[in-house]
Amino acid sequence: MKKLFSLLLCLTVILTCVALPTNAAVNLDETVSPMYNYTSSVDSQLTITSKTATCKSIITGISGTTTKIEITQRLQKKNGDSWTNVQSWTKTVTTYVAVFTNTKSSLASGTYRTRTIAKVYKGTAYETIYKNSTTVTI
Amino acid sequence: MKNNILTDTLLYDALEIYNNEWVTSEEFNKEKFETSEKFNKKMQKMIKSRTNLYHKATLTGLRRAVCVIAAILTLMLSTLSVGAVRDAIKDFVFKAFSTHDSIKSNHSATKDYPKTIEKVYELGYVPEGYELLDYSADENNVSYMYFFEDKAILFMQSTKDAYSTNVDNEQSTKSIETYDNQEYMVYVWNSGDIKIIWDNGEYIFSLFGTFNKEEAIDLCKSLKIKEN
Numbered sequence: 001m002k003k004l005f006s007l008l009l010c011l012t013v014i015l016t017c018v019a020l021p022t023n024a025a026v027n028l029d030e031t032v033s034p035m036y037n038y039t040s041s042v043d044s045q046l047t048i049t050s051k052t053a054t055c056k057s058i059i060t061g062i063s064g065t066t067t068k069i070e071i072t073q074r075l076q077k078k079n080g081d082s083w084t085n086v087q088s089w090t091k092t093v094t095t096y097v098a099v100f101t102n103t104k105s106s107l108a109s110g111t112y113r114t115r116t117i118a119k120v121y122k123g124t125a126y127e128t129i130y131k132n133s134t135t136v137t138i
Numbered sequence: 139m140k141n142n143i144l145t146d147t148l149l150y151d152a153l154e155i156y157n158n159e160w161v162t163s164e165e166f167n168k169e170k171f172e173t174s175e176k177f178n179k180k181m182q183k184m185i186k187s188r189t190n191l192y193h194k195a196t197l198t199g200l201r202r203a204v205c206v207i208a209a210i211l212t213l214m215l216s217t218l219s220v221g222a223v224r225d226a227i228k229d230f231v232f233k234a235f236s237t238h239d240s241i242k243s244n245h246s247a248t249k250d251y252p253k254t255i256e257k258v259y260e261l262g263y264v265p266e267g268y269e270l271l272d273y274s275a276d277e278n279n280v281s282y283m284y285f286f287e288d289k290a291i292l293f294m295q296s297t298k299d300a301y302s303t304n305v306d307n308e309q310s311t312k313s314i315e316t317y318d319n320q321e322y323m324v325y326v327w328n329s330g331d332i333k334i335i336w337d338n339g340e341y342i343f344s345l346f347g348t349f350n351k352e353e354a355i356d357l358c359k360s361l362k363i364k365e366n
Contacts, residue, residue: 014212036237036306040331041346043303045296047278054276060292060346062309062329097290097346099283101274134242134302 035127038066044116044133046075051138052105055089057116059129061096068121069098078111078135086112111137229321229337239307241323241335243298243342251298252340255280259295259343262360265353291347293357301342305333317355324351334358 043058057073070092076083089102098118114133119126173181232241254277264270267286274281278300284291310325310333325333332354333346338361345358 010208036308039306040310040325040327041303041305041333043294043344045279045300045302047276047300049277056274056276056279056281058281058292058294060290060331060333062327063289063331063348064329095285095288095290097283097292099272099274099281099292101276129304131302131304134300 036129037127038062038120038122038125039118039127039129042116042118042129042131044114044131046112046114046133046136048107048112048136048138051107052103053107053112053114053136055102055104055114055133057098057100057114057118057131059098059100059116059118059120061120063096065122066096066120067094067123068126069093069096070119070121070126071098071100072117072119073100073102074115074117075102075104076113076115077108078113083113083115107138109138111135230323230335234307237306237308238304239312241301241303241305243301243337253299254278254297255295255341257340258364259341259361260364261293261345261357262362263357264291265349289348291357292345294344296342296344298337298342303335303344305335315355317359320359322355322358324354326351 038061040060040062041058042060043056045056045058047054047056053075055073055075057071059069059071061069071090073089073091075086075088077086086107087102087104089100091098091100113135116129116131116133118129118131120129229244230241231244232239255275258275258280260282264284265286268284268289268291269286270282271285272281272283278297280295282291282293284293305325306327307325310327313324313326315322315324320336320338323335325335330348330350331346332349332351333344334354335342335344336358337343343358343361345354347354347357349357
């Protein structure tokens, strides 16, 4: 009986540890907490080949809701603990899906990323979504 | 009644004391007594059980090692309760924030995967009326954007290293579904929009559009290598 009780107690402790998911993730990727009321997803990508960077931002809104997307795309280079802008581009579309691709050549050695800043509109109201790509070091 | 119980208890105690004293006294002749077959079997069973691993573990110094291992296992299982670690077991690592999921490829356990796009994929078909409005391809990403009136389809292929997306988790319902041994992460919005993300072992694919789940899964399954 004692053994059975001990075993049950152990199982309960173990199952409790597994069954209680923690949501300890901290949003370190972006600077402002986005709302995602008019946005369904944001992708940010960076490819560097032969010192030429290709920055790609893909934003999908919500059909029947999103009326406009303003994209600011920044190629950034790591400078110590901070990031400096190498080049910026902007584009506005009046659809709810946007793909924005730009290139920058003759890059110096270093670590780079694409920072996508999307202002996603529903009428005149909008939300600002930020997304950084994975980093690439050359 | 109460006196009887007390008397019985006292009697049993008295008999036990007397019996123990008698067995240890000089008057007790061991040779006069034989143990029963039933007793012998029980004794053999007891002796045998004390030699098995369970008793060795609990009754000897192995107990400490077993406790340490059990503690380590418990700690390992408790780390699996952390969202980011638990979900790395599937194809993706995702962190759930209050408004969105941040998703990256989990390729830590995979050693052999393409670092650039070596095979370009495309949808096997698109629904009637949709036209390709934007196509772009680089070493890490290929994207196709189709439009029909005000509805869009966006299909993307990415290398595992470059894949990084945020998906709204407030207004969508998320599920992980398996079809033909392929696992798909499915997000559905009330607007009728659907986003599906999957990993075929080499690349990460995503499909976004406004159709029902069955149509979306059929499109995902239609994937083929693009002919040059």
